[in-house]
Amino acid sequence: MRRHSLWATHLLLSTTCLVMLVPFYWLLKTSLTGENLFSYPPALLPDNPHIFYYVDAWYSIPFVRYLLNSVVVSAIVIVANIIFNAMAGYALTMDFKGKRVVILLLLSCMMVPYQATVVPAYLLTKELGLLNSHLGMALPLMSTIVCIFMFKASFAAVPRSLIDSARIDGVPEWQIIFRIMLPLSQSAIATNVVLAFTWSWNSFLWPLIILRDDNMQTLPLGLANFLSVVEDTSGALYAFCIMVLIPGLVIFLLAQKQFIQGLTTGATKG
Amino acid sequence: MLHSALYTLFCNRFAITFGVFLIITAGWNTIVSFNDDGIIKGRVVAADGKPVGGATVTLLNKELLVTVLGSRAMTNEQGQFTFTHHNSHHIWLQAAKDGMGETPRVEFRMYFKGQNLNIETPLSFAENDTKGQ
Amino acid sequence: MTVKFGIGNKRLRESTLIWFLLFPSLAVFLLYRILPLAWNGVLSLQFWSMYKPPRFAGLYHYKELFLYDDVFRQSLWNTLLFMVGSPIGIALGLMIALLVNRPIFGRNIYRTIIFMSFPVMTVATGVIWLWLFSEKTGLINYFLMYIGLIDHSQPFLEDFNLALPSIVLVSIWQVVGLYMIIILTGLQNIPPSIYQAAKIDGANSWQQFWLITFPLLRPSIFLCLIIGIINSFNAFDLVYVMTGGGPGHATELLITYIYKTAFTLARFDYAAAITVINFSLFLALTWLVNRMSGGNAGAVETN
């Protein structure tokens, strides 16, 4: 590594990190000082920070209840995603009559904007009787097409000899999937968990439509209600933003070793 | 064998963060339960520092959007007043006495609802009595 | 790689297994993608009211869309411009991935910080960037004036030409971490032996990139493009919180226009027509991208 290129790399990377971190810092600073954001020039360092805005936010929105709902929905979505996508991915590695049609169908399904599907989806969920429930909220996100293709690729990359020897030993089909293939495709699982968690944790329009009573609401709805009720830029709004971000970040920072390491081991090294 | 299983179960980073979080919340709740009887004590003095008896002190609860009238208390001869069982975390206090006008509104913010509060700086009827808000 | 099975009931049993494995995912997509699409298709051919029985309208809505509705044309143009944002994001992700891939001190920390912006809630991101862009006290204006790039503060989200680029910038800020990770996966799948061989033949780092790294990264880049398209649907929250369609219709995307027509104006038949056109546009786009990248949808090939 030549000397100057090392410095160049560090410089470039630290400016990128700065650009990524400035919005978080700005959010934290405003949640502590909460000054009217129309005072110019914007103060870079927080002056007399206090945490009373967090107290305001805590007492105005039932934070723990919303957090619990969000966690339950995300858990259902992640578990269902891994099972369904792995099953579909494995099926697509095999050859069968309607394979081309299924792949075309999956590709086209990716392109349907979910905003437009909300009303018919509500009617269908009403028939299933899942309105106003965690399962109802999780159902549309239970399978992700991108992840099916990822599982397909990583299953296809598993050496044939492993599967044939397992079959010879009389291992049943589903054990092949969950006991042999899955542990070898860590990267697909890790990406699937990240995507499923993010899209279920952030889903806003679907819970808004199917939920009726308040103690079923999730965090994005809590934040949107807060925005509508307070509609102002006092510290309480930013404090609530921080309280909404912290669970996601804590889970991510704790599990990021598995995520990133899982992602970058790649399919072949299994 | 059991020892190592327990070790992995309790010493991975998830358990540690969650455990620390539980300890902090438990500690915080005990502190809160000890002093959330909702008692506020304070004094009202005139401009020259002498206590003012018989002044009515209004407590306004500041909810997120609106300020709601809380309760009222009278000061004794030493100008002291006490509120009991207040249940808010953000209040304004204002003392008034006919003939002396009103003190400016003073804002108090607390860490949890009903926190006990001993106010050191007394509410004073300043000379230039700015009316209103 | 195909697995050929035997004859007779083994073939039957094998196909039941395959359809059984596909059943859960296909059920979810049938219920929440295909049936709603059909519902929208039927609806776009009717005069449909929430309270009255629908009447057949033929291609009335499509005629009105293409002849009268200039907002539709502008939102179509804005959506295509927004799609240009994802290649820029991928290029950025590629550069950062190349930098982070080098064996330097603290690369894990860099990697985590850059990726941290992806799991953040879009509504919260919208609120943060809404105030960073604000004309009077936004940090961006303050910083640009501080380094003298501009002399007076720019109304980013209120300006007809700057509003859409600002939203594209925020959406790139949000997703560049994920692009970096996916491309990093592709990079680490390239066995180092190929690089040694190229070095022996005297290829400089630039040729190494063009002749080895970039071609082998094609599947990862294709995967980023697909996620970019899906992410443009998530941009709905960004536009909704930051500009609500922007000055005039400068940041109106097809998705926000569908939401506005359906839910604010209660014209579900007209919104259904826009959905059908939006769907066919994106389908053609995916088919094109799929064709361009060697026809294997999203596969992270390694052999």
Next chain:
Amino acid sequence: MPFRASAAFTVIAALISTLLALSGCSNESEPVQNKIVVLTFNMPHYKDGFSRWVAEFHKLHPDIEVEQIDRKGSNWGAFYHTQVISGTAPDIIDTQGGAWLQYASQGGLLDLTPFLEKDAEFTANFYPELLQSWIYEGQNYGIPLYFTKTLLFYNKLMFQEAGITSPPNSFDQLMEYAYKMTKGEKSGFMTLNFDWLYWSLFAMNGIDLVTPDLRHAAFNTPKAIALIERLAKATKDGAISNISWTGRWVEPNSMFAAGQIGMLQAHSTALLWMLSNTSWINENTIGFAQMPGNWSTPNAHALHISADSKYPQAAWDFIKIATSGEGAYSLGISLNNLTGDRFVNEKILDYFSQTKPIVVPLLRTQQEHLNTLVGNWPLANDAEIKEALYPELQSALLNHKSAADALSRAEKKVNHILSRDDRTAQSQSSVSGGQ
């Protein structure tokens, strides 16, 4: 290799059942007991007041339950439309501005005129001109819950600085004062722009939106072009802040609250927001006045009953509780707004004269000049016309387009919308006969 399908199936079934158990299947199927559903608009902080309404309601109808659902302004439509389409329309809905028009014109709302005639003394409580705002084709569909209308807030300190003694009483004076107070960061005038709140600027210059027969656009006149050019020039010079045309609620109020705007046209709730954000606002620093010519746009909320409600009489009794007497009084206090009921408003003004004196002169302006209300035309698709007209105005006012070009394009679009309704209305009524 025997394929033990049953083993695989049991594993999958076990997983699905755990998912169901995890979700606690808390969706207790809707018990078929009689219940009315009330969909309120952005009032999540009125919980205990609402439960007092329900207690009052149970005195009349002990067997009917009341379920409240509250949604934020822009999400309100998403929720309501989905409920209507799936056949479970809420019995009572709370709408803002002209949103009710599209539901009433398609037969979604119950005609309340017979109820009003039956309860004459209840109807007498309301301001007659205000009740007009919810009449569509001769039938009354809404009862005012709380109402505000636009007025002119002015910064007394900036007035003194510029040597201005009294609020403007003509459009020219308004512009003159605006220019006088503009320097550096400060602008002279600003207005809110959602739901026709800016329309008094047009009304005071003799420009109307549609022809009296509500069939054709009437705003593309030389006077209108001159007005927009004048406003656009003032925006470019900084006399009118450009946030007037782009901001929605937080930005304009924050700028006035930061003391950077001389005059702000907004409705009375803006003061509530400012009071909760700054401390410098009191009688000496802020004044309230009518806009020149006393023109104003109402921003009112009303309660309606949906056409296929199973308990219209019970819903009507609930509305009576909420919009008059003790129920209306508690709402007015908690939202700092006047209600539709004249007598309740007097009690509200007494309450505020003790606790928050500054609000009294403000609420007084809300009761006057109800005969010069604008911006409440009974147009079937008021929302669509707003969506067609305002973006064009905005681009002209921000000097992105010429006033003449913007107005002619807007006129074409509005006429297209108005004419389309004739075609679908006629063909719809001829086909489906009496609906």
